[in-house]
Amino acid sequence: MPLDATDLSVEARRKAACKTLLRQVHAILGKEGVTPSALHAIKLKLVALGKRSEIFPPADFAMPEAEGRSHILEVEDNDGLGLYLTIGLPGKEAAPHDHGIWCVNAAISGQERHVLWRRTDDGSKPGHATIEKIGEVMVEPGNGFAMADHDIHSTEVVGDQPAIGLALYGYALARFPSVVWYHPAFASVRPLPSRRGPGAA
Amino acid sequence: MSATLFQVRIGNTGTTISCAAEQTILSASIAAGLDYPYGCASGNCGACISQLESGQVAMLPRNDTSLSPAQAAAGQTLACRAQPRSDVAITWLGRGRR
Numbered sequence: 001m002p003l004d005a006t007d008l009s010v011e012a013r014r015k016a017a018c019k020t021l022l023r024q025v026h027a028i029l030g031k032e033g034v035t036p037s038a039l040h041a042i043k044l045k046l047v048a049l050g051k052r053s054e055i056f057p058p059a060d061f062a063m064p065e066a067e068g069r070s071h072i073l074e075v076e077d078n079d080g081l082g083l084y085l086t087i088g089l090p091g092k093e094a095a096p097h098d099h100g101i102w103c104v105n106a107a108i109s110g111q112e113r114h115v116l117w118r119r120t121d122d123g124s125k126p127g128h129a130t131i132e133k134i135g136e137v138m139v140e141p142g143n144g145f146a147m148a149d150h151d152i153h154s155t156e157v158v159g160d161q162p163a164i165g166l167a168l169y170g171y172a173l174a175r176f177p178s179v180v181w182y183h184p185a186f187a188s189v190r191p192l193p194s195r196r197g198p199g200a201a
Numbered sequence: 202m203s204a205t206l207f208q209v210r211i212g213n214t215g216t217t218i219s220c221a222a223e224q225t226i227l228s229a230s231i232a233a234g235l236d237y238p239y240g241c242a243s244g245n246c247g248a249c250i251s252q253l254e255s256g257q258v259a260m261l262p263r264n265d266t267s268l269s270p271a272q273a274a275a276g277q278t279l280a281c282r283a284q285p286r287s288d289v290a291i292t293w294l295g296r297g298r299r
Contacts, residue, residue, distance in 0.1 A: 066264050068245050092241075094246075095242070185231075188236050192248055
């Protein structure tokens with residue numbers, strides 16, 4: 001008698017679900033490219049996966065020692081996609097930044113506030129940048145968030161529970177381009193070194 | 202009971218600030234109006250990596266990807282994780298600006 005999905009281990013069902021998601025994402029990107037509508041469609045897929053909390057039991061994922069932690073779910077070779085389970089402890093914040101690559105988030109449990117920012121200077125003065133808030137999204141169960149390559153966001157885990165979610169990036173974290181950090185209080189901007197190696201984009 | 206305060210000299214700016222023992226050097230710097238580089242402020246990204254020139258610090262938990270054991274052995278630290286245990290001199294290791 002053939003196995004059905006309920007006969008598989010949680011780990012096997014999680015693995016299968018994550019691989020299915022990546023196949024769906026590639027289908028979307030192959031058809032549309034990285035467009036706002038494509039990222040929205042990907043977000044809906046990731047939100048649906050995040051609702052399947054039974055395949056992401058907390059016992060399978062160690063809590064962070066340093067307020068935040070990313071567990072690899074699926075990472076493709078070379079310049080492929082990276083899918084992670086992320087955990088942020090209450091109060092964890094990140095200053096405004098852009099990743100240099102698109103990303104999509106969806107919640108499994110807890111709440112993380114994402115504030116969207118827009119750069120308002122012309123970038124002509126090295127080290128200087130001004131940004132303004134343009135919106136806010138609460139990533140919580142049933143909700144998600146999508147960003148294009150150079151969209152700017154800041155994050156804050158709110159409430160008294162860890163924010164556990166899914167994060168899908170256009171490149172795996174180990175091959176991230178330069179993440180750029182903005183500090184509006186000082187009107188400053190600093191890029192971190194790219195992880196993509198010499199001569200990489 | 203008053204908090205134990207240490208003096209922290211920031212080499213990049215030539216500024217000396219006060220930092221409580223239970224405060225991170227990053228948070229004291231920001232509170233003092235210094236544009237100290239940082240990102241996640243939680244020991245994950247490494248944007249605030251710094252050279253501890255002198256003095257002693259205690260470290261809050263961090264990820265090894267943000268500060269490797271070899272970097273720590275070489276006297277580097279993360280301002281967002283470092284709490285002074287003596288007067289300290291520290292210099293942030295510029296990651297470049299644009």
